[in-house]
Amino acid sequence: MKLILLGAPGAGKGTVAKMLTKIDGAVQISTGDILRGAVQAGTELGKEAEAYMKRGDLVPDELIMGIMEKRLQAPDCEKGFLLDGFPRTIAQADALKALLARLGIELDMAVNIDVPREVILDRLTTRRTCANPKCQAIYNVKSSPPKQEGVCDKCGSPVVQREDETEAAISHRLQTYSEKTAPLIGFYEKEGLLLNVSATSSDAVIAAIQAKLGL
Numbered sequence: 001m002k003l004i005l006l007g008a009p010g011a012g013k014g015t016v017a018k019m020l021t022k023i024d025g026a027v028q029i030s031t032g033d034i035l036r037g038a039v040q041a042g043t044e045l046g047k048e049a050e051a052y053m054k055r056g057d058l059v060p061d062e063l064i065m066g067i068m069e070k071r072l073q074a075p076d077c078e079k080g081f082l083l084d085g086f087p088r089t090i091a092q093a094d095a096l097k098a099l100l101a102r103l104g105i106e107l108d109m110a111v112n113i114d115v116p117r118e119v120i121l122d123r124l125t126t127r128r129t130c131a132n133p134k135c136q137a138i139y140n141v142k143s144s145p146p147k148q149e150g151v152c153d154k155c156g157s158p159v160v161q162r163e164d165e166t167e168a169a170i171s172h173r174l175q176t177y178s179e180k181t182a183p184l185i186g187f188y189e190k191e192g193l194l195l196n197v198s199a200t201s202s203d204a205v206i207a208a209i210q211a212k213l214g215l
């Protein structure tokens with residue numbers, strides 16, 4: 001499957017993407033994970049992106065398109081991909097459309113995961129993430145804590161609160177989402193590619209996607 005996952009930060013895009021990878025071998029492509037990996041590794045990309053990310057601002061479109069142009073041509077994308085956190089602006093959506101046309105790739109749909117704001121706020125303040133850039137497993141102090149506090153079940157690295165998950169950065173990220181990313185819902189509706197799912201459980205989102213794709 002070739003999907004875009006839309007939704008506010010904390011809507012569950014990452015969790016849903018990870019679950020979908022188990023269905024037909026499609027890979028999760030999270031621009032947030034790629035950027036956090038680059039920041040930790042201290043690469044040029046990481047140095048350019050870091051200040052934007054700390055503030056909860058979007059990284060410039062050109063940097064993101066540079067990453068995605070390469071990433072979508074990697075051999076592991078042949079079985080399909082789940083775009084998690086990309087596109088984030090109309091300019092990125094336009095550039096993606098042109099890129100996919102050039103590569104001869106057709107999207108199945110863009111899934112908008114619609115979750116109430118109170119749920120989003122609660123999830124983001126209680127979310128914890130594995131600090132290992134190759135793992136980045138997601139936990140929640142209330143609903144799915146690691147077995148041993150502060151230690152990743154999967155790789156044993158520290159489980160931490162992301163720097164952009166302080167209250168100030170969260171509220172800025174949500175404002176950025178409303179201004180810059182929410183308009184993509186209308187964009188993909190016009191393209192005839194939108195599936196809107198109002199659900200707080202990832203299982204319900206997966207079921208709606210499978211039903212729509214006939215899987």
Ligand code: AMP
Nearest residue numbers: 031032052053057058059064085086088
């Ligand atoms: P995420 O993990 O998707 O919430 O992304 C974390 C941060 O990475 C965002 O707040 C942005 O600063 C940056 N980021 C991730 N994806 C994009 C994107 N497609 N466009 C611009 N900035 C992005």
